[in-house]
Amino acid sequence: MYQDYQKYLAKIIEEIKDNGLYKNERVIVSPQGAEIELDTGQKVLNFCANNYLGLSNNPGLIEAAKSALDDHGYGMSSVRFICGTTDLHKELETKIAKFFCTEDTILYAACFDANGGVFEPLLTEDDAVISDSLNHASIIDGVRLCKAVRYRYENADTEDLEKQLKLARAQRFRLIVTDGVFSMDGNVAPLRKIIDLANKYDAMVMVDESHSAGVVGESGRGVTELFNVMGQVEIITGTLGKAFGGAIGGFTTGKKEIIEILRQRSRPYLFSNSIPPLVAAAGIKMVDLMTDTNELQDKLHRNSGYFISRMTALGFDIKPTKSAICAVMLYDAKLSQEFAAKLLNEGIYVIGFYYPVVAKGKARIRVQLSAAHEIEHLDKAIRAFDKIGKEMGVIK
Numbered sequence: 001m002y003q004d005y006q007k008y009l010a011k012i013i014e015e016i017k018d019n020g021l022y023k024n025e026r027v028i029v030s031p032q033g034a035e036i037e038l039d040t041g042q043k044v045l046n047f048c049a050n051n052y053l054g055l056s057n058n059p060g061l062i063e064a065a066k067s068a069l070d071d072h073g074y075g076m077s078s079v080r081f082i083c084g085t086t087d088l089h090k091e092l093e094t095k096i097a098k099f100f101c102t103e104d105t106i107l108y109a110a111c112f113d114a115n116g117g118v119f120e121p122l123l124t125e126d127d128a129v130i131s132d133s134l135n136h137a138s139i140i141d142g143v144r145l146c147k148a149v150r151y152r153y154e155n156a157d158t159e160d161l162e163k164q165l166k167l168a169r170a171q172r173f174r175l176i177v178t179d180g181v182f183s184m185d186g187n188v189a190p191l192r193k194i195i196d197l198a199n200k201y202d203a204m205v206m207v208d209e210s211h212s213a214g215v216v217g218e219s220g221r222g223v224t225e226l227f228n229v230m231g232q233v234e235i236i237t238g239t240l241g242k243a244f245g246g247a248i249g250g251f252t253t254g255k256k257e258i259i260e261i262l263r264q265r266s267r268p269y270l271f272s273n274s275i276p277p278l279v280a281a282a283g284i285k286m287v288d289l290m291t292d293t294n295e296l297q298d299k300l301h302r303n304s305g306y307f308i309s310r311m312t313a314l315g316f317d318i319k320p321t322k323s324a325i326c327a328v329m330l331y332d333a334k335l336s337q338e339f340a341a342k343l344l345n346e347g348i349y350v351i352g353f354y355y356p357v358v359a360k361g362k363a364r365i366r367v368q369l370s371a372a373h374e375i376e377h378l379d380k381a382i383r384a385f386d387k388i389g390k391e392m393g394v395i396k
Ligand SMILES: *Cc1c(COP(=O)(O)O)cnc(C)c1O
Pocket: 109, 110, 111, 112, 113, 115, 136, 138, 179, 183, 208, 209, 210, 211, 238, 239, 240, 241, 248, 249, 250
């Protein structure tokens, strides 16, 4: 049979290529950081990692991981409830709960799993999920796996949310779910208003802090901190794979009975391996670091502010952002690809996004700022944007 199937796949691959949607992966041969080396020998400045705090190659985290490797070994060879729980897993869970002012935490192999495993154990066909239209793929998949009635509201649109909440009064329990920061525009969810509506219509709230934890809020505690509503949402999910060290791992943190049910019933937790002790140890170090000092967030915020003000002054059209994501709007898909390619020639690594990743006619280059960047790095990127922008007639 495989011959026919092979032809079928080849045709699909051809179509992906014809539509210009084929993804090629660049190969990095250095550690992740502000400056990276590609297998072509080219050294480039990295403006497309989720390494918001520069922790991917932080000496303190590396040291903590190495020492856990020595005293806890490499792998767990087990899921948590059989023999995959170490003191490090428990300590990290407690620390994450303390950091977000929640009651308890459950770790997963990834936030994709946290989101994939959160809805199905908690909600039945009698209940409702009200989900932002731009929520992450893992939330969409997680919602698909549960039997609750689904409602969708326009991105960050609280008027539409209210309409959906009125409809959802037909169900028993209601859960509103939103990303904290949306990855393409860098806008934040209007959490204060969402919570007000949840109170008015008797609903619960879940926020995915993957792009916001470590970035948004005075001390990096995410959108609940930004809107001064810490402890007021029932469920927070997040990743250890972005600002929080960048390795692997996810978590759900929130009300203790919710976490307790997830430990009993959440399928990606029950049927998938626990994170290696070295990742848990580096996670503990990360939370300690974030609790002790604001140095990295402060630097990140300074960097984002600097970059955005310079780019705006040059005449670039920048989407309003409250995060470390800066969308440089170019609108045209082909232009976004050519612009990104020319920037790479200048030693600046960014990605151009276009339909279907973003809306039609809304192509852009997404720049992600990091505490790993120094002013020289930012200046080099700004000079390159200036040069290519003028060359391509985007700015005057
Ligand atoms: C990146 C991301 C995830 C997935 O996180 P992983 O830990 O890499 O699986 C989930 N939700 C949102 C909003 C994200 O941005």
